[in-house]
Amino acid sequence: MSVPSASIESQATAFRECFDHLRTEIGRVFVGQSALVEHLLLAFFCEGHVLIEGPPGLGKTLLIRTLSDALTLKFSRIQCTPDLMPADVTGTNLLAETPAGLREFAFQQGPIFANVVLADELNRATPRTQAAFLEAMQEQHVTVFGATHRLEAPFAIFATQNPIEMEGTYPLPEAQLDRFFFKLIVQMPDVHELAEILARTTGAEQPTVTPRFGAAAVRQMTAIIKQVAVAEPALQTALRLVRATHPDTPEAPALVRKYVRYGASPRAAQAIILSAKALALLAGRYHAAVDDVRKVALPALNHRIIRNFQGEMEQVQSSAIVNAILDAIGEG
Amino acid sequence: MISADDRLIVFVRSCRRRLVLAAFVRFSAYAAGALAIVVTLMAIWRVPEPLFLLAAALTVPAAGAAAAWLLTPTMKQTAQLVDRRHRLEDSLTAALQVRAQPSPISELIVKQSADRIAGVLPARAIPLGIARPVAAAAIALGVAAAAVSLPRSTATTERRGGIRLASNSGGRPSPETSGNAETSAPRNQPSSQRTGSPAQAAAADAQRSQGDSTQPPPTDSTPSPTADSGRPAATEPPGSAGAPAAGNGRMGMQAGTGQSDSAPGKSATSSSAQSGASGAGAAPGAGRGGGAQAAGGAYPSGAGGVRQGPVIPARGDGVTAVAGTSLSAGLPPGGQRHESAITSEEVPARLRPYVRSYFQAIRP
Numbered sequence: 115m116s117v118p119s120a121s122i123e124s125q126a127t128a129f130r131e132c133f134d135h136l137r138t139e140i141g142r143v144f145v146g147q148s149a150l151v152e153h154l155l156l157a158f159f160c161e162g163h164v165l166i167e168g169p170p171g172l173g174k175t176l177l178i179r180t181l182s183d184a185l186t187l188k189f190s191r192i193q194c195t196p197d198l199m200p201a202d203v204t205g206t207n208l209l210a211e212t213p214a215g216l217r218e219f220a221f222q223q224g225p226i227f228a229n230v231v232l233a234d235e236l237n238r239a240t241p242r243t244q245a246a247f248l249e250a251m252q253e254q255h256v257t258v259f260g261a262t263h264r265l266e267a268p269f270a271i272f273a274t275q276n277p278i279e280m281e282g283t284y285p286l287p288e289a290q291l292d293r294f295f296f297k298l299i300v301q302m303p304d305v306h307e308l309a310e311i312l313a314r315t316t317g318a319e320q321p322t323v324t325p326r327f328g329a330a331a332v333r334q335m336t337a338i339i340k341q342v343a344v345a346e347p348a349l350q351t352a353l354r355l356v357r358a359t360h361p362d363t364p365e366a367p368a369l370v371r372k373y374v375r376y377g378a379s380p381r382a383a384q385a386i387i388l389s390a391k392a393l394a395l396l397a398g399r400y401h402a403a404v405d406d407v408r409k410v411a412l413p414a415l416n417h418r419i420i421r422n423f424q425g426e427m428e429q430v431q432s433s434a435i436v437n438a439i440l441d442a443i444g445e446g
Numbered sequence: 447m448i449s450a451d452d453r454l455i456v457f458v459r460s461c462r463r464r465l466v467l468a469a470f471v472r473f474s475a476y477a478a479g480a481l482a483i484v485v486t487l488m489a490i491w492r493v494p495e496p497l498f499l500l501a502a503a504l505t506v507p508a509a510g511a512a513a514a515w516l517l518t519p520t521m522k523q524t525a526q527l528v529d530r531r532h533r534l535e536d537s538l539t540a541a542l543q544v545r546a547q548p549s550p551i552s553e554l555i556v557k558q559s560a561d562r563i564a565g566v567l568p569a570r571a572i573p574l575g576i577a578r579p580v581a582a583a584a585i586a587l588g589v590a591a592a593a594v595s596l597p598r599s600t601a602t603t604e605r606r607g608g609i610r611l612a613s614n615s616g617g618r619p620s621p622e623t624s625g626n627a628e629t630s631a632p633r634n635q636p637s638s639q640r641t642g643s644p645a646q647a648a649a650a651d652a653q654r655s656q657g658d659s660t661q662p663p664p665t666d667s668t669p670s671p672t673a674d675s676g677r678p679a680a681t682e683p684p685g686s687a688g689a690p691a692a693g694n695g696r697m698g699m700q701a702g703t704g705q706s707d708s709a710p711g712k713s714a715t716s717s718s719a720q721s722g723a724s725g726a727g728a729a730p731g732a733g734r735g736g737g738a739q740a741a742g743g744a745y746p747s748g749a750g751g752v753r754q755g756p757v758i759p760a761r762g763d764g765v766t767a768v769a770g771t772s773l774s775a776g777l778p779p780g781g782q783r784h785e786s787a788i789t790s791e792e793v794p795a796r797l798r799p800y801v802r803s804y805f806q807a808i809r810p
Contacts, residue, residue, distance in 0.1 A: 343551060
């Protein structure tokens with residue numbers, strides 16, 4: 115019995131070490147936004163996909179690129195445009211000649227076959243192409259011409275979208291939004307951070323990242339996160355949180371009843387619990403607590419709350435609704 | 447060596463015991479406070495019986511025990527409470543939750559939880575927090591105790607006073623003493639009992655005076671009861687003032703009433719004037735003084751002509767002369783009057799010889 119527990123302890127230590135390594139390495143290139151970085155890494159270790167939203171030029175693409183550089187993982191980038199086709203994402207069968215001189219169709223993998231996929235400006239792709247991501251995101255495999263191709267773990271899609279240029283874009287459908295583990299908002303850096311960005315990027319010396327930890331290490335860490343227990347109050351808090359996002363439930367606060375059309379799905383609860391587990395492990399605990407759940411509630415629920423017409427007209431932010439829910443359910 | 451699991455269970459159990467104890471004390475205090483309020487309210491009406499107080503006191507711990515039993519938290523609830531109070535990040539709850547499932551991770555959780563509570567004493571983890579309810583209950587009980595003890599002491603004093611005064615007049619309560627006893631007696635006592643007692647006592651007093659002195663037997667009017675009977679007359683309208691006096695068969699009262707009726711222009715029309723005149727009818731000398739007093743209306747009617755009559759000089763107005771003349775035949779002898787005055791406790795002990803000699807001196 116003592117050997118496995120020692121093994122768990124060592125794996126937990128490795129997880130914290132890896133997390134700290136990534137945080138440090140990303141911090142070399144990407145300035146500030148510590149909460150954003152932490153949530154991004156949490157989602158990555160929980161095998162979740164992340165939607166990053168922010169105005170252009172804030173380093174969204176740089177952040178994802180740095181993450182993949184800090185790990186010895188396969189990285190690919192898909193620049194989404196309206197003429198991007200699903201086959202451009204998943205790959206397709208090409209007629210190829212065998213060494214024996216015969217011709218046959220061979221599957222040519224698309225850019226989605228990678229550990230870390232950056233889908234840049236996903237909302238510029240057509241719905242048909244966006245749908246190509248759905249199966250990959252949920253099932254972690256793609257089906258082309260009837261043949262299913264498994265994606266190698268770890269697999270994470272980091273999609274970005276620009277909230278201000280809506281011309282010629284295709285807003286992501288709710289079904290696809292729900293598949294994102296977290297939705298993270300990139301904030302404008304403050305003066306000090308901006309000065310630091312200028313100092314790092316305009317000098318002769320460019321910051322570099324030291325890669326460490328491969329796919330196997332990441333898979334181990336993902337497994338250890340799932341072993342973490344969840345305290346009953348934390349579980350109850352997560353359930354109440356998710357239920358409170360639905361306007362027709364008794365737990366829903368007034369803001370939800372007034373401005374929300376649809377609440378979060380069970381996937382939201384999964385995301386909350388899984389990321390709370392990772393957070394607990396980072397804190398050196400082997401059980402998730404209520405505080406962990408509360409910390410991850412906003413990124414997990416942000417994109418899963420569908421506002422009604424009144425909410426959109428009055429520009430009620432999802433974050434305000436989530437905060438109201440957190441206030442309503444109290445400390446658990 | 448105690449395992450982490452055992453340490454955890456011992457800690458949570460002791461915390462739970464403290465919660466039960468705190469609930470017991472708190473609800474006992476609430477019950478004591480409620481009881482104190484009930485006893486205080488009861489004491490306003492009547493002093494509660496000791497047996498009742500004893501039975502009520504027994505309900506206090508019973509109520510506390512019942513509440514503590516009903517509110518006994520489960521181990522899980524106790525763990526959650528301690529977690530919240532000490533910001534243990536649900537450590538105890540999680541440990542209790544997973545300890546039944548043997549796995550490497552649960553072992554780690556229990557160990558971690560036991561380590562976190564190592565520095566926490568149950569007494570610190572669960573403070574009883576009973577100071578305020580206990581203080582409130584103590585104040586309420588103090589008020590109740592005061593309410594119970596205060597009326598009892600007053601009643602005892604009154605009763606004792608009544609007995610002492612009664613013994614002064616040879617074992618019978620004097621008319622005034624009886625009057626005091628009336629005020630302390632329950633209000634639902636019939637009025638006939640209240641008015642009959644002084645009249646009977648006065649009659650007996652008169653008989654005793656008759657036996658003691660060489661004076662002629664008194665007529666049907668007795669000065670002291672007349673003075674006493676002036677009190678109810680004072681509260682009644684002039685027209686009806688004669689009714690109680692007539693009922694008591696007191697001539698002085700009748701005379702007073704008649705005098706008032708006969709000279710309404712000179713005598714005060716108030717009942718005090720009437721009763722003053724009735725006192726004037728008790729003796730010729732006293733009658734003049736009493737009549738003058740009554741005409742002036744300077745003294746309360748209850749004082750009567752017996753006491754103040756000789757002290758205040760007569761002015762000799764027509765009213766008094768008429769009253770004194772008409773009632774002199776029915777006056778009691780001087781010996782009877784001073785004995786009656788002394789018996790009625792209006793005269794301090796040191797002045798009694800003087801009063802006796804005075805009445806002897808003015809005896810007609």
